[in-house]
Amino acid sequence: MPQSAKGTEQELPKLQVASPGKRLFALIFDFIIALLISNTLQQIFREEHWDLVRREQTWIELLPFYAGLFGMLVLRDAVRGVSPGKLLLGLSARSRDAILTPLDTRRGLLRGVPFAVFPLEGMIMLWDLQRGSGLGQRLGDRWANTVVIENPQALRPMLRILLANTVLFGFFGAALLLQDFTLRKTAAYQTTAQHLHTHPDTEALLARYPELNEPELSLDLRSASGLSEVRLRIGPPNEDSGHTATLKLQFLDGPTPRWEVVETRLEAIREED
Numbered sequence: 001m002p003q004s005a006k007g008t009e010q011e012l013p014k015l016q017v018a019s020p021g022k023r024l025f026a027l028i029f030d031f032i033i034a035l036l037i038s039n040t041l042q043q044i045f046r047e048e049h050w051d052l053v054r055r056e057q058t059w060i061e062l063l064p065f066y067a068g069l070f071g072m073l074v075l076r077d078a079v080r081g082v083s084p085g086k087l088l089l090g091l092s093a094r095s096r097d098a099i100l101t102p103l104d105t106r107r108g109l110l111r112g113v114p115f116a117v118f119p120l121e122g123m124i125m126l127w128d129l130q131r132g133s134g135l136g137q138r139l140g141d142r143w144a145n146t147v148v149i150e151n152p153q154a155l156r157p158m159l160r161i162l163l164a165n166t167v168l169f170g171f172f173g174a175a176l177l178l179q180d181f182t183l184r185k186t187a188a189y190q191t192t193a194q195h196l197h198t199h200p201d202t203e204a205l206l207a208r209y210p211e212l213n214e215p216e217l218s219l220d221l222r223s224a225s226g227l228s229e230v231r232l233r234i235g236p237p238n239e240d241s242g243h244t245a246t247l248k249l250q251f252l253d254g255p256t257p258r259w260e261v262v263e264t265r266l267e268a269i270r271e272e273d
Helices: 002-011 020-044 059-074 084-089 105-130 139-144 157-183 187-198 203-208
Strands: 091-095 146-150 212-218 227-234 243-252 258-268
Touching: 020 059, 020 084, 020 091, 020 157, 059 105, 084 091, 084 157, 091 105, 105 139, 139 146, 157 212, 187 203, 187 212, 187 227, 187 243, 187 258
Parallel strands: none
Antiparallel strands: 091 146, 212 227, 227 243, 243 258
16 A cells, blocks of 8 residues: 555656746736737727827826736736746646636636736845745736646647747738738828829829728827928839839828828839849
8 A cells, every 4th residue: 555655646746836026927928819809909909090199198098008907917817827937937826725626717727817906026035035935926826826837738848939939920921911000090091092092193103003002100299399291112012123113191180180181202113224
């Protein structure tokens, strides 16, 4: 019997409590992912003519953004106690009552709720380390009776690095794809398009190539006296040829704010030999 117990004990994986440094890096990565998700959703759901809103946003208008950011941080350990940051660093939150099994959703949510009092979370964790418990428990860990350990089933380091790069480049690619979408929602772009379709120098060109390609906006929303610039290409969609149109716009504030084109410049694109 003692030999059987000894054999069972040898089969158990060797568990190690995660260091505070690793946990901090995991939290930073989780925050970056949550911020990228919030920004991406904000770009997708931008309202039409969003550039006409020159005033500072009130806290009520900013509430959905920060509420979503906070919500994702609360939910980060809801799936088996492994947030994106913990997955990257090979960590896992486990229940102290069942440390060999993945964390259930209820405990994962419970340990995330105290992020509402983030400074207190850090103070409690520092106090726990100071008294020498070795567990580094924050308030959420105490509520859910959890501890963060080095995950014995963690992915290999190279796979984790590849996964992190894939996620970050995925968000970067999404930002590039959404850039054109959000630019075309601006009142500045739509004013430019309307102006070019009626301008004598560009009307004939747009009759042949109706699509405006590669728009670039440089908007000055700080002062009404400053000029903004819109630059785009008129020509075949998939070729670097045609004409470049550069327009200067001025923002007119008032009961119905709008953009007004004050200068239009058209240049032919020279084809390199």
